Amino acid sequence: MRVRLVRLPVILLTLVLAWPSFALSQPESTPAPSSTRREVRVGVPGVPAALDPAVALEGTIPLIARQVFDTLVAYHDGTTDVEPALATRWSVSRDGLTWSFTLRDGVRFHDGTPLTAAEVTASFMRQLGPEGAATATVWPALFRGTPGVVREVRAADTRTVQIVLVQPYAPLVTVLAHPGLGVVKIVTGSDGTARLIGTGAYRVVDASSGRLALEAVPGYWGSPPKSERLVFLEVDDDDQAEAELDARTLDVWFPPGPPRRTEGALSLPGLRVGYLAFETEKVPFSRRKVRQALAAALDPVIIGVALERAAVPLQSFLPPGMWARREGSPVLGGSRRAVKTLLTEGGWSEGLRPRLLVPSEASSVNLLKVAEAIRAALAPQSIHLALRPEPADAARAILQRGDHDLALLEAPVTGGDPHLFLFPLSTSEAAIKGPRAANFSFYRNPQLDGLLIRASQLTFRSERQRLYQRAQVVLAQELPWLPIYVRLNWALAREGVRGLRLHPTGFHRLDTVTIEAPR
Numbered sequence: 001m002r003v004r005l006v007r008l009p010v011i012l013l014t015l016v017l018a019w020p021s022f023a024l025s026q027p028e029s030t031p032a033p034s035s036t037r038r039e040v041r042v043g044v045p046g047v048p049a050a051l052d053p054a055v056a057l058e059g060t061i062p063l064i065a066r067q068v069f070d071t072l073v074a075y076h077d078g079t080t081d082v083e084p085a086l087a088t089r090w091s092v093s094r095d096g097l098t099w100s101f102t103l104r105d106g107v108r109f110h111d112g113t114p115l116t117a118a119e120v121t122a123s124f125m126r127q128l129g130p131e132g133a134a135t136a137t138v139w140p141a142l143f144r145g146t147p148g149v150v151r152e153v154r155a156a157d158t159r160t161v162q163i164v165l166v167q168p169y170a171p172l173v174t175v176l177a178h179p180g181l182g183v184v185k186i187v188t189g190s191d192g193t194a195r196l197i198g199t200g201a202y203r204v205v206d207a208s209s210g211r212l213a214l215e216a217v218p219g220y221w222g223s224p225p226k227s228e229r230l231v232f233l234e235v236d237d238d239d240q241a242e243a244e245l246d247a248r249t250l251d252v253w254f255p256p257g258p259p260r261r262t263e264g265a266l267s268l269p270g271l272r273v274g275y276l277a278f279e280t281e282k283v284p285f286s287r288r289k290v291r292q293a294l295a296a297a298l299d300p301v302i303i304g305v306a307l308e309r310a311a312v313p314l315q316s317f318l319p320p321g322m323w324a325r326r327e328g329s330p331v332l333g334g335s336r337r338a339v340k341t342l343l344t345e346g347g348w349s350e351g352l353r354p355r356l357l358v359p360s361e362a363s364s365v366n367l368l369k370v371a372e373a374i375r376a377a378l379a380p381q382s383i384h385l386a387l388r389p390e391p392a393d394a395a396r397a398i399l400q401r402g403d404h405d406l407a408l409l410e411a412p413v414t415g416g417d418p419h420l421f422l423f424p425l426s427t428s429e430a431a432i433k434g435p436r437a438a439n440f441s442f443y444r445n446p447q448l449d450g451l452l453i454r455a456s457q458l459t460f461r462s463e464r465q466r467l468y469q470r471a472q473v474v475l476a477q478e479l480p481w482l483p484i485y486v487r488l489n490w491a492l493a494r495e496g497v498r499g500l501r502l503h504p505t506g507f508h509r510l511d512t513v514t515i516e517a518p519r
Contacts, residue, residue, distance in 0.1 A: 038228040040497075040513050043235030043244065043253035047212050051204060052196060053182045054127050054136040057414065058506065062179040063254070064232055066507040067214055069182025069198035072101050072120070072161070073173060075505060080271075080416030081323040081461075082177050086115065086199065087161070092459045096168030097151075103159045107221045109185050110203040117155035123183045124153040124163075138180025142415045143169075168457040170464055174323075175415035179507050201225045201511045210234035216511075225511035226499060245494040251515055252493045252500060254508075257364025258309035259492040268502040269312060269320045270489040271413040273421070274365060276374070276482040277440040278406050285354070285406060289346030291479040296334025296342060297381040298374065303332075303484060306373035310364040311485040317422065317472045319486040321504030323461075324418045324468035331476060331483055339381045348383070354405035355388040359395035363410075365487060371408050374484075399440045402433050407440060408484070416505055418468045419456045425481060426471075427452055443480030 044060040053065035074085040087101035107115040127136040133146045140146045152164040163172065175181070184196040197203065201222060202214035212232045216225040235241050235253055238260040244250035245264075259265055276294075278285035285291060300313035307313070315332060318325040358371045368389055375385045385406075390398060398404055414420040424430045424438035427449050431439040448471060455467035475481075489506050499512040 038515075039231060040227045040229070040510065040515055041231045041233060041249065041251045042510065043233050043241055043250050045235070045254075045256050047210050047232050047234045049207070049209075050195075051207075051212065052135075053180045053184065054132065054138050055180075057138055057141055057178075057180065058412070060232070060254075062507050064212060064214075065179040065182050066200075067202045067230060067510055068200045068204060069179065069184055069196075070107075070200050071177050071179065071182050073177045075177045075416065075503065075507070077501060077509075078503065079321050079323055080174060080177075080413070080504060082173060085177075086120070086183060090173065096170075096457060096459055097165045099163045099165070099172060100156065101161045101163075103161065104221060105159075107199050108219070109199050110197040110217060111185075111187055113185070115183070115199055116158050117161045118158070119185055120161045120183050121153050121155045123185065124181070126184070126186070128153075136180075138178060142171075142175040142178060142181070142420070168459070170456050170458055171415065171417040171419045173461075174417035175420075178415050178505075202230055223511070226514045227511070230510055241492060245492065248494065250494070251497055252491055252513070255490050255492065258488065258490055261492060264493045264495065264497075266491045266493065266500065266502055267309075267488040268504060269486045270506060271319060271322070271416065271504055272410055272487040273314060273319055273413065273483060274311065274367075274370065274408065274410050274485040274487070275425070276406060276484055277404075277409055277425075278443075278480060278482075279402055279404055280441050280443045280480050281402065282405060284346065284348055284352060287346045288478060289342045290348055291482075293339050293342035293346060293348065293381075294378065294383060295332055295479055295482050297339045297378050297383060298332045298482070298484075299377045300330070300332045302373050302377045303370065306370045307365065307485055309488070310366075311487045314483040314486045317475050317483055318418060318468075319413065319504070322413060322416070322418065324465045326469045326472040328472075328476070331479075336381065343381070343383070350382050350384075353384050353386050355386045357395055357398060357404040357407035358387055358389045359392045359407075359409070360389050361392050365410075365485070367408055367410075370484070374408070400434055400437045402437075402440075402442055404440070409440065410487075418464075419452070422468065422471060422475075423452050423456060426475065441480040443478070445474065445478060445480075448474045448478070 046060050048061050051064055053069050056062055070086050072085060072087040073082040076083050086104055088104050090101045092099050103117060126132045127139040128147050143149050149166050149169045151166050154162050156162045182198060184198055186194050187197055188194055201220050203217050205215040206213040214230040216228050241253040242261055278291050280286050304313050315330040316325060356371055358367050371387050399407060428444040431442045431444055451467050451471040455464045458464050489502055491502060493500055496516040498514045498516055502508055
């Protein structure tokens with residue numbers, strides 16, 4: 001089915017919001033056990049030789065780890081808000097420095113030993129030890145370094161784990177749902193080699209080059225897995241995926257970008273955002289009216305065409321599926337009259353030709369094509385840009401020095417918490433030129449700083465949400481950077497696959513998937 005794009009922003013917005021739910025509304029009948037195959041074969045871009053959840057923030061490793069290693073808390077379906085998992089409840093001290101997690105009764109590791117607070121503590125401390133600190137990538141990214149904001153992890157008793165912080169750090173609960181912080185236990189196999197086991201719905205039973213097989217765990221504490229086995233297979237490209245799907249030697253493929261085939265394709269907005277950063281220390285982008293004019297002049301329909309199937313235009317400062325996202329007036333698009341008025345009030349000169357920096361990176365989103373679409377959308381409003389493509393390393397050096405006028409960039413919502421996205425992109429702390437720069441707008445606003453700092457310290461989720469929504473109001477008024485698009489997570493499933501539901505993080509639950517055998 002082809003959908004004809006209509007050059008009306010309202011229609012595009014409706015299409016974007018409806019697309020993911022449409023893609024996921026496949027019928028999920030419950031066939032009789034006799035008509036169901038109990039093994040699901042999953043294609044992924046690369047299969048790790050050994051499964052260690054601590055070494056990857058994105059991609060195949062945390063996707064597989066999600067099935068094997070449980071976390072203290074888990075992401076809700078369809079959102080980055082959290083729910084109980086290995087911990088049934090949690091609390092924090094009045095000074096915000098000591099978090100206590102009460103463990104679920106009756107949970108056992110895959111070797112039959114019970115889960116205790118001592119095991120959870122040892123799992124976290126493994127990432128903080130000399131060997132773990134040298135290889136772990138998840139901990140430093142989510143906790144501001146190693147050990148970062150964490151002073152100590154300890155077992156208060158057999159069922160209570162305490163995480164003691166150096167300073168209040170409200171994102172803690174959200175980031176604990178990341179599969180990289182799954183609870184692991186090190187055991188020695190019969191061959192004398194050490195391996196990691198978890199408490200998840202599946203356990204690893206076979207690993208070879210390009211293949212990793214998981215088996216459902218009897219007596220799992222959660223809902224019993226629908227399939228007895230998950231087999232992850234390395235699939236490199238569309239040709240291989242389509243051939244194996246047609247031959248029924250593959251059931252589901254998670255490609256790195258949009259698949260060539262549309263039949264059986266599912267998509268959902270993820271957590272990687274493309275945005276336009278203005279260098280607000282330079283004229284004319286130091287003037288708010290000019291930034292507002294460019295936002296009003298950008299047509300999301302034109303941008304959507306340039307994105308093709310890799311991403312969709314984003315009309316808010318947080319992507320769909322993010323807790324604390326503010327729904328409100330679209331950020332992009334406006335009338336020609338409004339653009340002209342804003343440019344006049346902002347002192348725009350038609351002779352200006354700012355340079356748009358575009359990093360050259362291999363990606364499912366063609367940044368140069370999107371930049372060309374931005375330039376084309378602005379030109380009729382007498383806003384003329386010169387494109388400046390640069391290799392990724394050179395572009396980063398330029399950004400850190402602030403030698404750009406504006407730049408088309410990407411940033412992930414790391415760990416699913418607004419703090420780890422809005423704070424680095426928007427605060428004065430991250431606007432210091434040099435290697436540690438992350439706010440490439442170099443925008444400073446004490447009011448916005450106060451909101452984002454306070455939101456990172458409070459422990460009540462409802463109050464944090466209120467502060468983040470106020471911060472998004474300030475961003476919508478000031479526009480130091482513009483959200484442009486959000487990448488899509490994709491899956492390609494053959495006929496007969498049931499129960500597949502994508503998650504914004506890319507860490508999809510696969511224990512709900514079944515295969516209906518052909519009749």
